[in-house]
Amino acid sequence: MAFQFKTLARRMALAGTVAAVALGALASTASAKDYLLTGSHSGKLFLFDPAKRTLVREISLPGGTPLGVQPSSDGKIVYVMNDKLGALNGVELDTGKPVFHASLSDGDVRGKGFVGLALSRDDKELYAVVYRTRLHKTEYEVLQPEIQVFSVADGLNAKPVRTFPVARQTAQIHFSTDGSKLYAIGANVDILDPKTGAKQDSFPLRDGNRPNLSAPDMLAIWSQHSQTNVWTAPIFSARTDLPQTDPAAFQTGIMQLDLASGQMRMDEFENTSHVIFSSTLNPANRDEVYTVYTQLSKVNIRDKTLVKRVELDHTYYAINISADGKEVYVGGTMDDIAVYDTATLSKIGSMSLPDGSDMAASWMQIVKRD
Amino acid sequence: MKRTVSVTASWMVGAALLAGASASASAAGAAETSGVKMIEENCGSCHTPDSSGKFPRISDIRKSPEGWDMSVSRMQRWHGVTVSAEARAAIVKYLSDTQGLAPSESEPFRYALEQQPGAMENLPDPEMVQMCGRCHSTARPGLQRRDAAEWKRLINTHVGQWPTLEFQLLSRDRDWWTIATTTTTDTLAKMWGFKSKAWDSWKGHKTPDLKGTWAVAGHQPGKGDYSGTMTVSGGAGDRFDVRYDLSYADGSVLKADGASVVYTGYEWRGTVTLNGVENREVMTLSADGKTLSGRWFGSVNDELGADVTAVKTDGKPTLIAAQPMALKAGERAMVSLVGDSLKGAVSFGPGVTVIDSESKPWGLSVVVEVAARAAEGPREVSVGGASLSKGAVVYDAVDRVTVEPPMMIARVGDGGGPLPRHYAQFEAIGYLNGKDGKPGTADDIRLGALPASWSHDNFDEAAKELEDAKFAGSIDSKTGLFTPGEAGPNPLRAYKTNNVGNLKVVAQVDNGQGKPLSAESHLIVTVQRWVDGWIR
Numbered sequence: 001m002a003f004q005f006k007t008l009a010r011r012m013a014l015a016g017t018v019a020a021v022a023l024g025a026l027a028s029t030a031s032a033k034d035y036l037l038t039g040s041h042s043g044k045l046f047l048f049d050p051a052k053r054t055l056v057r058e059i060s061l062p063g064g065t066p067l068g069v070q071p072s073s074d075g076k077i078v079y080v081m082n083d084k085l086g087a088l089n090g091v092e093l094d095t096g097k098p099v100f101h102a103s104l105s106d107g108d109v110r111g112k113g114f115v116g117l118a119l120s121r122d123d124k125e126l127y128a129v130v131y132r133t134r135l136h137k138t139e140y141e142v143l144q145p146e147i148q149v150f151s152v153a154d155g156l157n158a159k160p161v162r163t164f165p166v167a168r169q170t171a172q173i174h175f176s177t178d179g180s181k182l183y184a185i186g187a188n189v190d191i192l193d194p195k196t197g198a199k200q201d202s203f204p205l206r207d208g209n210r211p212n213l214s215a216p217d218m219l220a221i222w223s224q225h226s227q228t229n230v231w232t233a234p235i236f237s238a239r240t241d242l243p244q245t246d247p248a249a250f251q252t253g254i255m256q257l258d259l260a261s262g263q264m265r266m267d268e269f270e271n272t273s274h275v276i277f278s279s280t281l282n283p284a285n286r287d288e289v290y291t292v293y294t295q296l297s298k299v300n301i302r303d304k305t306l307v308k309r310v311e312l313d314h315t316y317y318a319i320n321i322s323a324d325g326k327e328v329y330v331g332g333t334m335d336d337i338a339v340y341d342t343a344t345l346s347k348i349g350s351m352s353l354p355d356g357s358d359m360a361a362s363w364m365q366i367v368k369r370d
Numbered sequence: 371m372k373r374t375v376s377v378t379a380s381w382m383v384g385a386a387l388l389a390g391a392s393a394s395a396s397a398a399g400a401a402e403t404s405g406v407k408m409i410e411e412n413c414g415s416c417h418t419p420d421s422s423g424k425f426p427r428i429s430d431i432r433k434s435p436e437g438w439d440m441s442v443s444r445m446q447r448w449h450g451v452t453v454s455a456e457a458r459a460a461i462v463k464y465l466s467d468t469q470g471l472a473p474s475e476s477e478p479f480r481y482a483l484e485q486q487p488g489a490m491e492n493l494p495d496p497e498m499v500q501m502c503g504r505c506h507s508t509a510r511p512g513l514q515r516r517d518a519a520e521w522k523r524l525i526n527t528h529v530g531q532w533p534t535l536e537f538q539l540l541s542r543d544r545d546w547w548t549i550a551t552t553t554t555t556d557t558l559a560k561m562w563g564f565k566s567k568a569w570d571s572w573k574g575h576k577t578p579d580l581k582g583t584w585a586v587a588g589h590q591p592g593k594g595d596y597s598g599t600m601t602v603s604g605g606a607g608d609r610f611d612v613r614y615d616l617s618y619a620d621g622s623v624l625k626a627d628g629a630s631v632v633y634t635g636y637e638w639r640g641t642v643t644l645n646g647v648e649n650r651e652v653m654t655l656s657a658d659g660k661t662l663s664g665r666w667f668g669s670v671n672d673e674l675g676a677d678v679t680a681v682k683t684d685g686k687p688t689l690i691a692a693q694p695m696a697l698k699a700g701e702r703a704m705v706s707l708v709g710d711s712l713k714g715a716v717s718f719g720p721g722v723t724v725i726d727s728e729s730k731p732w733g734l735s736v737v738v739e740v741a742a743r744a745a746e747g748p749r750e751v752s753v754g755g756a757s758l759s760k761g762a763v764v765y766d767a768v769d770r771v772t773v774e775p776p777m778m779i780a781r782v783g784d785g786g787g788p789l790p791r792h793y794a795q796f797e798a799i800g801y802l803n804g805k806d807g808k809p810g811t812a813d814d815i816r817l818g819a820l821p822a823s824w825s826h827d828n829f830d831e832a833a834k835e836l837e838d839a840k841f842a843g844s845i846d847s848k849t850g851l852f853t854p855g856e857a858g859p860n861p862l863r864a865y866k867t868n869n870v871g872n873l874k875v876v877a878q879v880d881n882g883q884g885k886p887l888s889a890e891s892h893l894i895v896t897v898q899r900w901v902d903g904w905i906r
Contacts, residue, residue: 025697137426138416138426138427139426139527142529142530142547168545168547169537169541169542171537206545313865
C-alpha cells in the first residue's frame, strides 16, 4: 500500500509537471487568442472575439476613417493610415490612448499614403509609402514617392528617421519573416533592403513574360496574411494566344508571396467569371485559398481548381481566417462580418458594428492577444 | 462611397451666373476695362503678374467660358479663394473673350457644352481615351488649348490631387505617369496646342448687334416641333434680354423672358424660365451674326430640352425649317415654314401643291396637298429667294424605325436623397431605305420623330433575375419619357440593392399603312452623379 501510494503520488507529481510544461508551451506559442480588428467610416477601430462572435472593444481614432490597420506583434498597439491618408496614428488597444502620430506632409510638400503600411518584425519601426506633391504658389509638382521610416518610440510628433525613394505605383509593403527584406508590391515586386531602400532583386509582374499571358492586373489593397505569412492577391490576366471571344481569353489567378521563403508564384485557376477583391491562404492547408467579393470561393491552388463557390448576402471586400483554418471571416464594405465554415462554405455566424457604420475598404486583421 | 453634394450645389449657382442672370449690367459694362483689374485683385495674390503683365498659368491657357468658370470654381473649392459672383462673371467673360476658343475649335465638342443626352465620344486615339477619358469626357481637355508644359502641369495637378489615380483600373496596368507626361502630353500639345491660326483670325471678334426679332424653330423630344419668335434687346457688355413667343405643333403656347451673355463673340449662354422650370441655353452665333443654333435644357434636368435654331429677321430671305418635315403621300398637311422675309412662290417640288398660305411673325404657314403618287424622297423647299435643301421628305410608307438615343443613362434620385432623378427621353425616328432599298445605308432618308407606343423590359438574363424592369422605373407609353426609381437601397430587392437596372426600351410604330414596326434602345439606370461640372 505504501508503495502504491508513493507511486501514485509520484505519478500525480509527474502528471503535474507534464501539465505545467504543456501549459507553458501553449502560453508561448498558441495560447494567444485570435481577435479580429477592423476600422470603420465612423473613425473607429473594432475588436471582435470571433470565436464568441462578440465585440470586445471599440476605439475612437484620432484622424478618422482608417484604411491600413496594422497591429503590433504583441497585439498591444495598432497603427493606422488615416486622416484622409495624410497621417499615421497609433493607439493602445487596451485603453485607446494615442501613442503615435506622424504627418506625412512636410512644409510645402504634401504627402499622402495609400495602402503601403508595415511594421518592422521587432515592432520598432513603422514604414509607409508616401506619395508626395510640392504645392507651389500656382502649380502642383508631383515628386518621386518615398518610403518613410518612423521610429515608434518617437511618439506623438514623429518625423521620419529615414526616407528612400520607391517606384511609382508601389501599393503594399511587407517584411520577410526574418525582417531582412522589404517587399514592395506594385507594378513588380521589388525586394528592398529595409535599412537603405537599396533594391536587391525584383520579381517581375508587369515586366514579366509568362507564356501566352498578359501582365497580371493585381488588386493589392488588403493585408490579411498574418496567419500564414504568405501574402496573396487575386490577379487577372488575358491570354495573348486566344481571341477575345474565347471563353478562356481571360484568366483569374492567385499571386502568392511567401514572406518566410521569399518564394513567389502566380497560378491561374479559372476562366474569369467573377470579380474577386481579396484572398487569404488557409494555415491548416496551404493548398487552399479563400477569395471574396459578392461570392465566397474556395480554390485549390495546387490543383488550380475552383473547389466551391457560394453567393454572399452582399458584397464583402476583406477576408481573414482562423488559426485552425476552420472559419473564414468576410468583412469590409458594410457593417457586418460574416463567418463561414471552410469545410462547407455555409454561413455559421455573424458580428456587426454596433454603430452601423461602413467598414468600407478598411483592412481586417487578425490580432493575437493573451 | 459617400460624397458631399456641395459641389453640385455650387454648379447650380454657377448656372445662373454664366448666363448673367444674377450679375448686374452695370458691372458687366465695365468688364472689358476691368477684366485685368479683376484678375489682379482676385487672383493676383497667387498668380502674381510678371514684368510683362502676364499672369502665371492663367495667361498660358485658352478655354471655353465653361472651362474658365470651372477653373474659378476650383480656385474656390481647392484653394479657398473668395470671389464675388460679379467678379467671377466678369473674369470668366474677360478671359473667354481674350483667351477663348475659335468657333472651329469648339465645334467638335458642342455635344458636351450642350449636354446632349446619350452623346457618344469618338476620339480617334484609343490610348488618349483610356488615359484622359475614363473619369470625364475627352471634351474636357478638347475644349482647352495649351502648350506641352501647361498640359504637363495639368497632369501634375491631377496626380498631386488624387494620388490614388495611379492605382485605378486602366492606370495600374501601365506606367501611367510616364505615359501621361510623355506620349499623352505630346499628343495633347499637338492636337490642342496653345497657338492656332483659327484663334489668331477669330481673336478680337466683337459680338454683332443682336437686337431685334428672330424667327425660331426647334424640336423637343417627347413633345414635338415648335416655332415662334424671340425678341432680343439690350447688348451692353454683350448682355441681352430676350422675350420668347413660341407655339408647339400640338397647339400649346409658350411665352417666357430670359437673359443671356455672349462670350468670345459667338458663345450665347442664356437662362430662361419655361413653365416654371429654369432652363439654360447654349447656342453659337454664326460668323455673320445671322443664325443662332444649339440647345436649351433644364438647369437641373439637363437631359430634358430641345434643339433650337433662330434666324435674325433683318430682311435677308432665309428659310431654316419646314415643320413637319415628313409629308405623307395622298394627304393634306399644314406646314410651318420658319425663317426671315419669306415672300414669294412656295415650292416643295413636283406632286406637292400649296393650297393655302398665311404670313406669320416667324414666317409662313402653308397648307399643302401631297399627291398619292408623289415620288418618295427628300425635297428642296423654297419660298421666293430662300430655300432649304432636303427641307422636307415625301413618303408613302415608313421603311424602318430606330430609337434615339440608341444608348442612354438615367439616374435614380429623390426619395429623400439630396439629388433629383435624371430621366431618359426617347424618340422613334422613321426612315426610308432610299434608292437602294437597303436599310442602314448612306442613302437612307430620315423622316424625323414618329408617334410611338413605348414599353420597357429587362435587357438580359441577369437583369431578369434581379427584376430590373420591375424596380428600375417606368416609361410613359405615349411620350417615351422614362422615369427612374427612387434613390436609396430597396429592401424589396435582392442584395437590398438600389433601383438600378439594365433595360431595353421598345418603340412600336405604325408604318403609315397599318403595319407595325419596332425598335429598341439600351437604357442603363444607375446611381446619382455626386460630382458634376459644366463639361462632364
